[in-house]
Amino acid sequence: MEFLWSDEEKSLFSEFERLCREKIEPKAEKLDREPSLSLIRENLNILADFGYLGAPLPPEYGGLGLKWVTYFTMSEYLAKACASTYLSAMAHTLLCANFITMFGTEKQKRKYLPELSQGKLIGVLCATEPGCGSDLAALKTKAVRDGNYYIINGTKAYATNGPIGDLFIILARCSENSQNSESDNKNPKSKYSGITAFIVERETPGLIVGTPYDKLGCRGSPTSDIFLDSAKVPVENVLGGVEGYGFKQVMKVFDIGRVGMAVYSLGIVSACLEESIRYSKERYTFGKPIAAYEDINFKIVDMQITVDMGRSIVLRSAWAHDSGSEDAGVLASCAKLFIAERATKNASDALQIFGGLGYIKGTKVERLYRDVKLGEIGEGTNEIQRRIIFKRLTKEFGYS
Numbered sequence: 001m002e003f004l005w006s007d008e009e010k011s012l013f014s015e016f017e018r019l020c021r022e023k024i025e026p027k028a029e030k031l032d033r034e035p036s037l038s039l040i041r042e043n044l045n046i047l048a049d050f051g052y053l054g055a056p057l058p059p060e061y062g063g064l065g066l067k068w069v070t071y072f073t074m075s076e077y078l079a080k081a082c083a084s085t086y087l088s089a090m091a092h093t094l095l096c097a098n099f100i101t102m103f104g105t106e107k108q109k110r111k112y113l114p115e116l117s118q119g120k121l122i123g124v125l126c127a128t129e130p131g132c133g134s135d136l137a138a139l140k141t142k143a144v145r146d147g148n149y150y151i152i153n154g155t156k157a158y159a160t161n162g163p164i165g166d167l168f169i170i171l172a173r174c175s176e177n178s179q180n181s182e183s184d185n186k187n188p189k190s191k192y193s194g195i196t197a198f199i200v201e202r203e204t205p206g207l208i209v210g211t212p213y214d215k216l217g218c219r220g221s222p223t224s225d226i227f228l229d230s231a232k233v234p235v236e237n238v239l240g241g242v243e244g245y246g247f248k249q250v251m252k253v254f255d256i257g258r259v260g261m262a263v264y265s266l267g268i269v270s271a272c273l274e275e276s277i278r279y280s281k282e283r284y285t286f287g288k289p290i291a292a293y294e295d296i297n298f299k300i301v302d303m304q305i306t307v308d309m310g311r312s313i314v315l316r317s318a319w320a321h322d323s324g325s326e327d328a329g330v331l332a333s334c335a336k337l338f339i340a341e342r343a344t345k346n347a348s349d350a351l352q353i354f355g356g357l358g359y360i361k362g363t364k365v366e367r368l369y370r371d372v373k374l375g376e377i378g379e380g381t382n383e384i385q386r387r388i389i390f391k392r393l394t395k396e397f398g399y400s
C-alpha cells in the first residue's frame, strides 16, 4: 500500500480544496439556518461543474474515473467545508449513481449515468422504511408484476435528497409468485427473498415525495419520506435486469458508502480542529490564551489523532476497494465506526473549548456538534458496524 500522489492528483486536490473553501463553505451557515432546496441544488451544480459528482464513475459513462483513494481524499475537503452539501453529494454519487455503475445493465448505465455525472439528475437511494432501517430485510414495500410493469406500494423513510431527487432507487419485495423471480436466495421463506432494486424516475405516476424533515443537524441536506402509491415502473427498470438480488446489491453499495460516511465524520473533526486551534489562541482567561492550558491542549490533541488515524484508515479501506480486496467491506465498517465515535466526542470537546459561545447558534462548532451525530447513525449505526466486524471475526477465528 503506497500513497504517493502524482502532480496531477496534487493539483486536483488543491483546486478542489479551493473550490470548497471559496464557494461552498461560506454558504454552510445559511444552509443550516435556513435550509433551502435551491441553495443545496446550487451547491450540487457547482460540484457537478467541477466533475466531482461523477468523479469515481467510469469515463465511458461521463465520470472522471478516479480511484477511490483519490475520490475520498478530495471528499474530506467538502465534508470539512459543509457537512450538508457533502451528505447530499455523497448520497447522489455513492448510493445512487454508484449503485447503477455496480449493478445496472448496460442500457441503464448508458441511459442514466451521464446525466447523474453531470448533476442534471439528482440521485436518491430509498432503502429504509418507517418500520425498518438496521433490519433492512424486513422491508414491506411490495412490487407486483403486471404485464410490462411493476406496481409498487409502500413508504420509504429518511431519503437523503428526496425533495430534490430526480432518480430514485427503490428497494421493494417482489411477490413470491412472480414468474420472473430468479433470486440468489432460492428459499422463498428467507427474509431476503424477492428483494429487488428498481430505478424509479421522478415523474412516475404514484411516486410522491414527502415534505423535508426538520432535522437536528445536516439541515441543509434535504431528507424526506417517499410514498409509492401504485407507482407504475417499467420492467426494464429492474436494476440489473433480474429480480431478487436487491439485498445483496445494496449491502455491496454500503460497503463503499460507509467509507463515504467515515469521510463525513473525518471532515467534521478536521473543521473542529481548525476552529479549536484558532479560538484557543484568541481567547484569554486569567491573563493567558486558553491554548496555554493542558486541558484545552489535550482535547485538541485528541482531534489531531482522529484526523491522522482517520485519514489512514480511510485511505486503507479505499485502497482495499481499489484493489478488490475481500476485506474492503469490513475495513469500511471499521473506518466508519472508529472515526464516528471519536468524532462525536471531538465535536463535543470543540464546543467545550468555546465555552458559552459554543452553545450559541451561529458559532460554527455549534453546527458541527449537531452535524456530527449522523456519522454514528447513517448507513448502519455503530451497533450494526460492530455486528458486521464481529461476523468477520467469527468467520476468521471460529467464534461461535
Ligand SMILES: Cc1cc2nc3c(=O)[nH]c(=O)nc-3n(C[C@H](O)[C@H](O)[C@H](O)COP(=O)(O)OP(=O)(O)OC[C@H]3O[C@@H](n4cnc5c(N)ncnc54)[C@H](O)[C@@H]3O)c2cc1C
Pocket: 091, 095, 125, 126, 127, 128, 131, 132, 133, 134, 135, 157, 158, 159, 160, 161, 215, 218, 223, 374, 377, 378, 379, 380, 381, 382, 383, 384
Ligand atoms: C439524516 C439521515 C439521512 C439518511 N439517509 C438515508 C438514505 O439516503 N437512504 C436510506 O435508505 N436511509 C437513510 N437513512 C436511514 C439510516 O440509514 C437509518 O436511520 C439507520 O440505518 C438506522 O435505522 P433505524 O433508524 O431504523 O434504526 P433502528 O434500526 O430502529 O435502530 C434503533 C436502535 O437499535 C439499535 N439496534 C438495532 N438492531 C440492533 C441489533 N441487532 N443489535 C444491537 N443494536 C441494534 C440501533 O443501533 C439503534 O441504536 C438516513 C437517516 C438519517 C437520520
